[in-house]
Amino acid sequence: MREVTRAHLATLAPATTDERVLDPAAPLDRAAWRSLATGLGLPGVRVPEDLGGAGLDRTAELVVHEELGRALYDGPLLGTLQVAAALLELTDDPVNRQRLRAIAGGELVAVPAMPVEETFPLLYPDAERTGDRIVLTGSLPCVVDAQVADALLVLAEHEGFHAYFWVRTDDPGVRVLPLPTLDLTRRMASVVLTRAVGELVAEQDRARAAVAAVRQGTALALAAECVGVADRCLEMTVEHLKVRRQFGREIGSFQALKHRCADLLVELETARSALAIAVRAVETNDLRGRRPESLAGLAVARTRCGRAAFHIARETVHLHGGTGYTWEHPAHLYLRRATSDQALLDSTGQQARLLATSVLATLHAEATA
Incomplete structure (x- = not known):
């Protein structure tokens, strides 16, 4: 594969x-x-x-x-x-x-139109039944790839509960506004729903399972993408250090640069391990995705993978010297993607708190079992 x-x-x-x-x-x-x-x-x-x-x-x-x-x-x-x-x-x-x-x-x-995180108060669109149909009203400030989607899977408030709705982007009540962002290789848009017609997909317990699938799946996908970004950046850096010559020798032979690359490799492999732990955590999660052990595993992956991608991409720019700062070299594009992914994984900086809370909850459960 x-x-x-x-x-x-x-x-x-x-x-x-x-x-x-x-x-x-x-x-x-x-x-x-x-x-x-x-x-x-x-x-x-x-x-x-x-x-x-x-x-x-x-x-x-x-x-x-x-x-x-x-x-x-x-x-x-x-x-x-x-x-x-x-x-x-x-x-x-x-x-x-x-x-x-x-x-x-x-x-x-x-594409899903919902926040990936739950670590701060969220405002969801309102769904209102009008005759034999349901209409949605509200704003979604940042939806990845909304401008090229045929449909949105929207999480909305419906009769006191969260529910999933299928909304066609060609509906007259849907307005998609492309956003200029730091990441030049990914589309993002804000979506405004003004009495847009939505088809009820799931509510209450059925919706909870689907919401958990999307939130957990998106977190793992972004963490895996970060590992890929970091891996390619380190690969480019090592290739450059093997051929760039200074003082009559390849700069990759300098001990200081060897140590920096070794440290980056350790950081990359640590991120891979964090991702593997998160996958196991998700596989053993409950219907709502709320088991403390699983939340802890996801929090570690969100933090470690995002941080590793950003740091390794930044070091790639530095270790390429003047070439890394040019528009023509792709290093800055990887740094932009890493910065964007890190923000999507932990936009509020609350994953460390969530990790601590989950670990304490697990210890408390074990002590009182």
Whole structure:
């Protein structure tokens, strides 16, 4: 999976920095998107085979996300895979099964419109029943890839509970506003819903399982992407140090630079370990994704992977010398992606507090058992 994904993404990678930089309002290359579906099956990597997907496990999906980070992939796979994860919790509905088929076949692009974190008070859109339909009103300040999505999976307040709604982006009540951001290789947009028609997908207990699938899946996906970014940055740095000559020798032979690269490798492998621990934690989580041990594992991955990607990408710029500061070299694009991912993983800086709270809760449960 890793080899074929990396090889295919290499064929899609732009040759120059100018070509890599996205226009936030540019449409999605649907032909390239369908090639990911029909050639590799990436949009449906975890969708069961009887629904047209590859039927692989979470580990395979995270390998894909790691390779997406290495390649600075600019398509909507991050969100679409998490919508698929939510719909997999709701396959008793034939409509959701049909949506999964469309996602796996590359015919449907859908992204979740909800915060990844719960560590601060959140305002969700309001869902109101009007006659025989439900309309949603509210603002979603930052939705990844919203401008190229066919549909949004919106978490909203409905009759005193959280519920998931399927909202088509071509609805007259949906306004998508592309955002200029630090990351030049990923689309982001704010979404304004003004009595947009939504189809109820899940509520109460069914919605909780789907929400947990999206939140946990997005955190793991971003952490894996950070590992991919860090891995590629360290690889580029070592390649540069092997060929750059100064004082009559390759600078990679200097002990100080060897030690810096060794430290970066330790940081990268620590991030990989944190991601592996988080995967095991999620696999043993409860329906709502609230087991303290699982929350602790996710908090470690969010913190360690985001921090490692940012630090290694920053060191890549420094260790490339003057070349690393140029627009033409991709180092700054990796630093931008790492900075963006770190913010998405821990936008409020509360993961350390969540980790401490989860560990204390686990110790308390063990002491009183």
